[in-house]
Amino acid sequence: MDRRQQKTRQAIFNAFSTLLERKSFGNITVQEIIDEANVGRSTFYAHFETKDSLLKAMCTDIFQHVFSDDLGKEGNHDFSHAGHDFEKELTHILYHLQDNRKNLKGLLSCDSGEIFMGYFKEYLEQTFPVFINGLHYNVPADYLLNHVVCSFSETVRWWITGHEQYTPEQIAGFFIECIRKQG
Amino acid sequence: MDRRQQKTRQAIFNAFSTLLERKSFGNITVQEIIDEANVGRSTFYAHFETKDSLLKAMCTDIFQHVFSDDLGKEGNHDFSHAGHDFEKELTHILYHLQDNRKNLKGLLSCDSGEIFMGYFKEYLEQTFPVFINGLHYNVPADYLLNHVVCSFSETVRWWITGHEQYTPEQIAGFFIECIRKQG
DNA sequence: TATGTTATCAAACATTTTGTTTTGTATTTA
DNA sequence: TAAATACAAAACAAAATGTTTGATAACATA
Numbered sequence: 001m002d003r004r005q006q007k008t009r010q011a012i013f014n015a016f017s018t019l020l021e022r023k024s025f026g027n028i029t030v031q032e033i034i035d036e037a038n039v040g041r042s043t044f045y046a047h048f049e050t051k052d053s054l055l056k057a058m059c060t061d062i063f064q065h066v067f068s069d070d071l072g073k074e075g076n077h078d079f080s081h082a083g084h085d086f087e088k089e090l091t092h093i094l095y096h097l098q099d100n101r102k103n104l105k106g107l108l109s110c111d112s113g114e115i116f117m118g119y120f121k122e123y124l125e126q127t128f129p130v131f132i133n134g135l136h137y138n139v140p141a142d143y144l145l146n147h148v149v150c151s152f153s154e155t156v157r158w159w160i161t162g163h164e165q166y167t168p169e170q171i172a173g174f175f176i177e178c179i180r181k182q183g
Numbered sequence: 184m185d186r187r188q189q190k191t192r193q194a195i196f197n198a199f200s201t202l203l204e205r206k207s208f209g210n211i212t213v214q215e216i217i218d219e220a221n222v223g224r225s226t227f228y229a230h231f232e233t234k235d236s237l238l239k240a241m242c243t244d245i246f247q248h249v250f251s252d253d254l255g256k257e258g259n260h261d262f263s264h265a266g267h268d269f270e271k272e273l274t275h276i277l278y279h280l281q282d283n284r285k286n287l288k289g290l291l292s293c294d295s296g297e298i299f300m301g302y303f304k305e306y307l308e309q310t311f312p313v314f315i316n317g318l319h320y321n322v323p324a325d326y327l328l329n330h331v332v333c334s335f336s337e338t339v340r341w342w343i344t345g346h347e348q349y350t351p352e353q354i355a356g357f358f359i360e361c362i363r364k365q366g
Numbered sequence: 367t368a369t370g371t372t373a374t375c376a377a378a379c380a381t382t383t384t385g386t387t388t389t390g391t392a393t394t395t396a
Numbered sequence: 397t398a399a400a401t402a403c404a405a406a407a408c409a410a411a412a413t414g415t416t417t418g419a420t421a422a423c424a425t426a
């Protein structure tokens with residue numbers, strides 16, 4: 001990819017991230033983004049069709065990084081036993097997310113949070129089913145999946161937005177403690 | 184309150200709700216709202232400062248209705264025992280929400296969902312602490328509160344948006360089943 | 367190095383959206 | 397009935413959107 005493209009794309013991402021820390025997605029204008037990024041108007045529209053597609057591209061970039069290691073494809077995922085593979089995988093994800101915490105803080109605020117969380121949940125819904133076989137709640141399967149996926153994504157939101165004093169290991173521990181069925 | 188004001192306010196609410204079923208909050212213009220509501224431009228701005236405050240007013244209206252009965256103020260709320268008071272209270276809330284499901288469907292979609300869920304969680308955070316004393320998870324108190332509040336609000340979202348075949352009693356049951364600590 | 371391609375910027379532009387103001391009319395309240 | 401209020405319609409300035417143009421600089425390749 002052309003170096004100029006990379007630089008412009010990154011400049012827009014950075015500007016967008018900076019603005020998201022100050023105000024909500026819905027109140028950010030394209031004008032503000034191109035001013036902050038210091039790129040031409042036509043250049044912005046050459047990269048992104050709309051403000052929405054910029055947000056989506058940013059989310060995709062992050063998730064591609066976080067979920068790049070084919071999670072859930074290998075190993076023993078029975079987290080009801082001593083292996084604790086599931087908890088390790090989650091910790092792994094949390095470390096990746098922690099690396100992106102600067103961008104995440106903005107993305108998780110207000111109205112853009114819904115978009116980010118939506119994409120996040122899509123990835124989790126592909127990743128989690130193999131893990132929740134060890135859970136034996138007496139509820140519909142799709143309710144349980146939604147419950148676990150939402151619990152984890154909201155755990156991440158809680159962590160990134162105001163409780164960063166905890167380590168990924170601790171956060172994974174909190175989540176597992178609240179999710180696992182004891183009987 | 185003036186009958187004309189009531190009619191206009193309701194017309195705007197209905198128009199907004201209708202539009203929310205078709206497109207996302209961010210892509211709805213004030214122009215579309217006043218066209219759909221069939222009210223003058225100046226009239227809209229006499230009632231609401233911005234599109235955002237309209238959304239907020241709509242959320243407030245709904246919650247005032249749902250949480251009007253001083254939940255959590257009376258009775259035995261120890262849901263770890265046979266009383267099941269907590270489950271009854273939740274069922275009660277769910278019935279109120281079911282009455283508003285037409286409006287909720289739109290509010291829960293996409294970017295307006297974040298706003299609605301935000302206000303919803305604020306109410307739940309005031310209501311739930313008295314209930315979660317019966318839970319003995321080994322996690323920080325504010326994490327547990329966030330976990331329970333998010334789980335319930337996401338349960339409602341799951342229910343309203345695509346799983347309305349379940350009764351309020353069933354939904355409350357699913358939630359309790361996944362939240363309560365067994366041991 | 368020479369050459370063709372591509373990304374960029376600046377500027378101008380039509381269009382849409384926003385939010386305000388004004389004036390006349392209809393409804394409500396007292 | 398009389399005063400107050402809510403409304404519609406229209407005009408308006410300001411801001412934002414999205415597109416197009418032409419010139420310049422950076423890039424890739426031979």
